[in-house]
Amino acid sequence: xxxxxxxxxxxxxxxxxxxxxxxxxxxxxxxxxxxxxxxxxxxxxxxxxxxxxxxxxxxxxxxxxxxxxxxxxxxxxxxxxxxxxxxxxxxxxxxxxxxxxxxxxxxxxxxxxxxxxxxxxxxxxxxxxxxxxxxxxxxxxxxxxxxxxxxxxxxxxxxxxxxxxxxxxxxxxxxxxxxxxxxxxxxxxx
Amino acid sequence: xxxxxxxxxxxxxxxxxxxxxxxxxxxxxxxxxxxxxxxxxxxxxxxxxxxxxxxxxxxxxxxxxxxxxxxxxxxxxxxxxxxxxxxxxxxxxxxxxxxxxxxxxxxxxxxxxxxxxxxxxxxxxxxxxxxxxxxxxxxxxxxxxxxxxxxxxxxxxxxxxxxxxxxxxxxxxxxxxxxxxxxxxxxxxxxxxxxxxxxxxxxxxxxxxxxxxxxxxxxxxxxxxxxxxxxxxxxxxxxxxxxxxxxxxxxxxxxxxxxxxxxxxxxxxxxxxxxxxxxxxxxxxxxxxxxxxxxxxxxxxxxxxxxxxxxxxxxxxxxxxxxxxxxxxxxxxxxxxxxxxxxxxxxxxxxxxxxxxxxxxxxxxxxxxxxxxxxxxxxxxxxxxxxxxxxxxxxxxxxxxxxxxxxxxxxxxxxxxxxxxxxxxxxxxxxxxxxxxxxxxxxxxxxxxxxxxxxxxxxxxxxxxxxxxxxxxxxxxxxxxxxxxxxxxxxxxxxxxxxxxxxx
Numbered sequence: 001x002x003x004x005x006x007x008x009x010x011x012x013x014x015x016x017x018x019x020x021x022x023x024x025x026x027x028x029x030x031x032x033x034x035x036x037x038x039x040x041x042x043x044x045x046x047x048x049x050x051x052x053x054x055x056x057x058x059x060x061x062x063x064x065x066x067x068x069x070x071x072x073x074x075x076x077x078x079x080x081x082x083x084x085x086x087x088x089x090x091x092x093x094x095x096x097x098x099x100x101x102x103x104x105x106x107x108x109x110x111x112x113x114x115x116x117x118x119x120x121x122x123x124x125x126x127x128x129x130x131x132x133x134x135x136x137x138x139x140x141x142x143x144x145x146x147x148x149x150x151x152x153x154x155x156x157x158x159x160x161x162x163x164x165x166x167x168x169x170x171x172x173x174x175x176x177x178x179x180x181x182x183x184x185x186x187x188x189x190x
Numbered sequence: 191x192x193x194x195x196x197x198x199x200x201x202x203x204x205x206x207x208x209x210x211x212x213x214x215x216x217x218x219x220x221x222x223x224x225x226x227x228x229x230x231x232x233x234x235x236x237x238x239x240x241x242x243x244x245x246x247x248x249x250x251x252x253x254x255x256x257x258x259x260x261x262x263x264x265x266x267x268x269x270x271x272x273x274x275x276x277x278x279x280x281x282x283x284x285x286x287x288x289x290x291x292x293x294x295x296x297x298x299x300x301x302x303x304x305x306x307x308x309x310x311x312x313x314x315x316x317x318x319x320x321x322x323x324x325x326x327x328x329x330x331x332x333x334x335x336x337x338x339x340x341x342x343x344x345x346x347x348x349x350x351x352x353x354x355x356x357x358x359x360x361x362x363x364x365x366x367x368x369x370x371x372x373x374x375x376x377x378x379x380x381x382x383x384x385x386x387x388x389x390x391x392x393x394x395x396x397x398x399x400x401x402x403x404x405x406x407x408x409x410x411x412x413x414x415x416x417x418x419x420x421x422x423x424x425x426x427x428x429x430x431x432x433x434x435x436x437x438x439x440x441x442x443x444x445x446x447x448x449x450x451x452x453x454x455x456x457x458x459x460x461x462x463x464x465x466x467x468x469x470x471x472x473x474x475x476x477x478x479x480x481x482x483x484x485x486x487x488x489x490x491x492x493x494x495x496x497x498x499x500x501x502x503x504x505x506x507x508x509x510x511x512x513x514x515x516x517x518x519x520x521x522x523x524x525x526x527x528x529x530x531x532x533x534x535x536x537x538x539x540x541x542x543x544x545x546x547x548x549x550x551x552x553x554x555x556x557x558x559x560x561x562x563x564x565x566x567x568x569x570x571x572x573x574x575x576x577x578x579x580x581x582x583x584x585x586x587x588x589x590x591x592x593x594x595x596x597x598x599x600x601x602x603x604x605x606x607x608x609x610x611x612x613x614x615x616x617x618x619x620x621x622x623x624x625x626x627x628x629x630x631x632x633x634x635x636x637x638x639x640x641x642x643x644x645x646x647x648x649x650x651x652x653x654x655x656x657x658x659x660x661x662x663x664x665x666x667x668x669x670x671x672x673x674x675x676x677x678x679x680x681x682x683x684x685x686x687x688x689x690x691x692x693x694x
Contacts, residue, residue: 014662096657159542
């Protein structure tokens, strides 16, 4: 299976194949042996050392009690958090924002406003209720990742929201002076 | 004192409730509508709803809080910090209702709450004060008089609100030409924020350090000052990291600071906990800045280096106990403590508040680590209040060990569902100036400006590879419903994905 991931403005392609208790993940031509086990919403990820010597049963899971030491693995604690249409993968406490290409794009209409859903990856979303102070871009405009696109006033402060990715402003759903609810999609960057 | 009503919320309410438990005093919680399921409510023996979510509808309602104390039969009221803690009218209302206000007398709050009166009191007690105007400049004082005062003080000059404090409502004026418009704007802001448009002027010291002295005073005239705290790491005048002792204060300066603080407190008949804030310039000269007539957010660092429980002593002083603290013990630090204020803010979006549901939280622990928090998995960071998640404190036998432990603790801290400043603190502790403790009150603002918005979540390539691999397995599990084994059975990746899908 091919999974395309966009990370820090770059595209990475991963090929994922399950072999017994271990996944083979090939990223840009580099093959990794990965074992993943879950504990209450947290994942123990083990990645085989590249030069690990493997026993006869090369794809044995790390926990097997075959007797003797089979191999050493790099160990990480990973959690996956959804963030609108994107994800944040926390690796040993360090957050890595990324987007997973997902063919299923759904939107829901709730009380006449479009709300962010998985698949709408370029959405600029209001994190809390507020008022649009200034719209900094217009449809068709090219923007860079993290470029300021709209200023929202909330909690007595002005906050500049940024483009989650580089691209073109596809749609602007707000005008200056409008009030917005939490999770409202303010604009979409494609 | 058998029962105390905690007139606050969040982590400080939890802190006060813990002190009550240590003294076997029954705690009473008050809560706004959105705080119905908050931690502090569940920790108390009794709870009284006091109104709507906005502070003005609940935690600032003096009448409702006093009524809550009445119907529960509370003996005392602890105001915490913020909200009504420095509201002289609240202290007076408690006193008039026969309640013991766990803090200073209303008159001391009123006196020190006027920043110009506080400056006069400090000067009268022999403390050096930042050169500035002695009287409030109300609406009746015209621009020529203010311009003359600014000339006398010397530029750059700070315009501050007389009724302000806590770093709010301040403006810097570099040149005489900018003074008139800055005064107009400052007056208007002060009127809106504090209900009093009077301002005063102070010289702006160049790159000072913010050093403060905690003190306790009992009702019998004993005043005990503590070893100082350094709070120079500030973002837009809001403290972000505090530590004790100050790496810049030698014993000689410490004696001067603690003696000056004690003299000021004694001269105004102060009782209970308070803090005198000073600015210290590059030559070691110190100047009184203001007095905070309440317990402060950063009190844990003082507790860690002295072993003294300040909240417990607040309650004991209020019920009439005499201070039996050895002054030498209070003024001599044992080891070093650092505190990071973990806020639900997005450091990559200008530290914009990030309210919402906390979907997962695991606080650090281990040697030298203390986490003062009301946050928990399944909890909320409401939009109506300060988005503080926790105060993370690390103690070590010296500053390097305290810093190393803080780094370890920050790396262990797992909070999801809201953005936090944890990543920002990990970056900050790696800065060479932090290790060298060579900072001042403008240090952090300057450093952040230099970064020009570079994300704090930048990740090195080896971690990126792990993240991509994990994301790929996550996605594969979601699509084929054949996720990785949960310790040998089950499909927990898919469960996670389904939950995420429902939430999205």
